[in-house]
Amino acid sequence: MTMLQLENMDCGYGAFHAVHDLSLTIEQGEIFALLGPNGAGKSSTIMSIAGHVQLMSGAIRFDGTDISSLSARERVRLGIAVAPEGRRLFPDLTIEENLTVGGYSLSREREAVNREIVFTLFPRLTERLKQPASTLSGGEQQMLAMGRAMMAEPRLLMIDEVSLGLMPKMVDVCYHAINHLKSQGVTILLVEQNTKRALEVADHVCVLESGQSVWQGTAAEAQNAPDLIEAFLGMAKEAS
Amino acid sequence: MLYVELLAQGLVQGSIYALVAVGLTLVYGLLRILHVAHAGLFTLGGYVGVLVTNATGSLLLALLVAMVTVGIVGMAIYRLCYQPILDKPPYVALIASIGLFIAMEEIYRLVFGPYGISFENPPLQDVVQMFGVTLRLGEVATAAGTLLLVGALAVFSGKTRFGTAWRATVTDPAMAESFGIDIIKVRYLNFFIGSAFAASAGVMVALLNNMVEPTMGSVPSYKALAIIVLRGLGDVRGTLVAALALGVIEAFGTIYLGKFLDRDAIAFAFLILVLMVRPQGLFGRA
């Protein structure tokens, strides 16, 4: 079943179009990877779905209905949550409070349940409950950003730059969390520079360049298309 | 004994500062706006309070009406004046706010006359003895009312999820919205509460002075700015403590330092002293 559908979407900043005429379809329960070089428009696409970057034309359908006129707040109530680029934690709030905000749209009971799930996935966070987010190390911040988004119990979770600044072990932890969510039926849209890693977990892939979709298909197809990888993702063979 | 009475006087004055400053803290905390026009709302509260009391004879009703109407005016000011310039540098809002404040003072002068207005039958003028201190009933009511209002707010903001949501909205409204916080509601409520508090202070000052004048907001306008800075980025409780401290320092200062410095200068000398020792304010984190 289709969960999210972008139809000829244009979005951008002021008069500047960051993304042109993008169409894609994300199925319920799958992992969808959005790949592409710097400045391709990946983050813009995600933030546009979340309701933060201005949609200029086209439509965003969620569960079949057009949500482009809804506010960011209404979208989270539909089940769309984001762990944005640069993490954008609430710096003065502690870890605990950041998570509280993450679960703000839910009842206290659900919030408590979700908090436990986050703590099991990221035990490191429990050690520093009262530490302000601004003083966390880069990796800790990434965990918190994912945890915060998970608190909202999303049906569609969008994660921008999953492994940015993470040590290999932490990358494993995050992907483990992603797989766990998938097993719970959560649909995931991720942006990733670590192409190899992304292709391992993703079901479908879209490659963006200069704001336009240049390739779409399954992850398996992508792995078997060396030209594509060379040309747009620059994943050299020997890189690990 | 004299010291105790001076202390009591300082606390009464400090209560007024606290009521005004708390509202300003809320606005400053949420939007980083030095909302000078807040003092204009304080004055409006005084006018509404006196007019309604004179019309109905009930001070309590007047207080309520003042808080609600001024709260609504506060929300309107947010919507019409600040919301469109939120993304601009802070001094833009500061100057806009100052312009607004000047205009408000002039409107009061033109509408209510330059001489100000007074209660026909000043309420709460009786004198009470408490712990050997002589106070007017109005002063007791002021201090008690402040503790009640500010205390309630402190609990509300510190202990509730809404309080956390409020602080999240402070640093990143867009993200806060992305987690289901209705930032529009937070901001309106913020202005409503802050303005209603200012209005209550206005009514209390009207009561203590038996007079409301167009320019009565000027003193609280800058004193309250000093207080919110003194308190650093603390909380509502911090504001209360800083305001009371300032009230007491002024009370003793006027008597013992009045020959060298006037009241404002005493307050600001204290402020500068504190900031030089603790640049992050009295209760701020380093």
Next chain:
Amino acid sequence: MTMLLDVSAVTVRFGGVTAVNGVSFSLNKGELLGFIGPNGAGKTTMMRAITGVVTPTEGEIRLLGKNLTTLPVHQRVRLGLGFSQQLVKPFRNMTVLENVALAAGARHTASPFSALFRIKRDREKEQAAQLLAQVGIADAADADPSNLPLGYLKRLEVARALALKPSLLLLDEPLAGLNHAEAHKLADMIVALNRAGQSIILIEHNLGEVMRICSRLIVQDNGNKIGEGDPETVMNTAVVRAAYLGEGNDHVAA
């Protein structure tokens, strides 16, 4: 070989948290040193102690024999430290080129007084343009940094640090947020710089690139130095593998 940087027994505490615990190491002129470790190991904190953003609780830091420990940031920079931060912070009221040109004009800005009497900045702009080309963002020279993607800003940071012609360049995760090709290119550039004589400390999680380009590694975990030496050897010690790659005791919930 001359010793450029000497860090001895540096400890940094934040309240109860010991972010760096008695770490010592040194760096010779012309080296390219990789500084790695798990998230939260205290790498950024160590770098901040070197640059002067945080003051070590204990220990001493020397650059070319001169004790830096109590000097303010800008003096350390004048003594030859250049660094790009993990969180990018461009000057948003200038173009990308101007950001770099200002750093290139360090000799004009040493004292406010002399800065007042100097106007010409053509040479600095030329240098800045070259540096931008070197890091591969020449196309963004006239752009407003607020509108640039992260990958560009990262490289802007590097270019700005290079403009200072530092004797020691500290890079905190310059490759993060770049895709493979871009990361590879930037890593090559770092190597080229190093070949040209630039001493560099590189903090990075991109192990592939680190292993490829660094001549020596230091591994830190939980504030402690747990390994030091040439990349191959270091990465093969058990303690490093356990801490860094998560082999052995994997505490991730299944």
Next chain:
Amino acid sequence: DTVKIGMNVPLTGFAAADGKSALLGAELAIEQANAEGGINGTQIELIQYDDLASPKEAVPIANRLISQDEVVVAISGSYSGSTRAAAGIFQSEGVPYVSAYAVHPDITKSGDYVFRTSFVGEVQGRAGAKLIGEMLGKKRVVVITLQNDFGQSLAAGFKEKAADYGIEIISEYEYSIKDRQFGPIVTKVKADQPDAIYASGYFFTAGPLVNQLRSAGIDVPVIGQEGYDSDKFIEIAGPTSEGVLITTSLDRDSTVAETQEFIKAFEKKAGYNADMVAASGHTAAKVVIEAMRKAGTTDRAAIRDAIAQTNLVASTGTISFNGLGEVKKDVQIQIVKDGAWHHFAVIDDKDLLAPPEE
């Protein structure tokens, strides 16, 4: 064709209330004079500008009145700062300038073209000393001083004569014009246990002050000055205003026809009761009108001479000037009785009230 009188007066900002009264007073005098045929047949025109009570604004305004509007004489309905700044310009351009109620001692020192129809602070301060020490027989006095030129010069005059009347000043406090809350001072005054309180201020500071003194149980006489002189004072202080005494220039119970007429006419024009500032504005305008009539010419020097020779019954008493241009008149003492200002006494001691000669 008309004869022009210039006026600088604060119509907006913090001093607007006094400015309005002064302007209405002056307008009334001119209407009255025009009804009587103006100046020897020529109608009088008042040209006024809002100076916000600021010296900065007063300078161009004075220049404009002189060079563009070509006024023959000018009056000030403003406070000391702006009046002081304007006086220098009127003096140097040789235009007679009469200050209605500004108190700064240096105003008339600008030169021989500058006059003042109100008391300098010192004179009233001395009258206050006589009132307390001699007429009321109170000796232990607390002085509460408003921190501005008005308060400071009153205090100076009071202290100058206090000893002569056997007064002991047991303590002295200062407050700023913005203060309305006097809790700490009141507390301390209560501990001082004085026989009387000499407190300078304006109705908007004195109203709350008196109220707070009385509420704290202090019932000794409070003596103020013309700054209190407004019905607003009684309104603010309420019943606690009863018995407060002030030194001023307007006697509401005066039997002089001129004063009674003014009080009635002003109320009709303004819609509220006359106060000292209104009477002063009226008096200043009247002085220059009379002088122009007497001089019979628009020659400014001649008018100046005529002003110097003034001997006129005005709403604030019989006016004449000394060599410096300071007014010589009696001090009225008013008391609040049954919620209104009433006659209490007059001080006409010429030596005591002699204004400074230089």
Next chain:
Amino acid sequence: MLGLGAYEISVITAMGIAVIFALSLNLITGFCGQISLGHAAFYGIGAYTSALLTKAGFPIGVGLLGAVILAGLVGIVVGFASLRVRHDFLAITTMGVGFLFVGITRQMDFVGGEMGVSGIPASGFGKPGFMLFVMLCVVLTILFSLHLKRSWMGYSFDAIASDEDTAKVIGLDVSRYKLAAFAMGTALAGLAGALYAHNVRFIDPESFGFVESITVLAMVVIGGIGSVPGVIFAAALLSVLPLWIQFFDEYKLLLYGGLLFAMMRFSPGGMAGLARRIIPSKAKGARS
């Protein structure tokens, strides 16, 4: 002279003084990004210094020089405060400095206390001569501002205004730059104050209070913070606006307040921003 009447001369003189005063704050707030709500204190220090020196018999040149030096020195002291506190905290601290200045001068009898200083000697150049002298000072101040903006110092100020911490990272001695900005800005304010004293020839503490500090900040912000032409225009306009809108009578101040508000609400970039919107081609090249 020049076909100007006494009124026009006094208006132009007042405008000129306001322009110098506003440009002096623009150095600190506009160029270096340090907001000040107490700038009138330095204006006051300049005014008092020159007034007292010339009253004591020194020539006006000495008075002006003394004003510049003393205001600049006190400015450096306050500049040290700017090293301790930042942003809004600095705004409130400087506001406090303004109140302290007024509070202290009020109580100091040797500078006239509440009574202020009257009988300040005129310039001795005559009114038109003084106007020309003020204009000369204006031109020099403008040239200095423009030069500063183009120099490496102005360039460094831009960086500090944007992000102090990062400015340190590229080796700028932020403290010294900030002190330099305060020293220059306050010294110029001292000059403006001295000119004011000899123009109005009467000064009292209230003339240099909070309202004056706000007014000058409004000039800078309304002109367009950091923009030299914008600030000149706004200062010239706002300084005489109250005189020009006399015919609004009672509504004058209401209009003034409303204008301040409307300007910020509808053109937050000030007049410079407005001009840029109308003539978009001018947008680039504002720097360099």
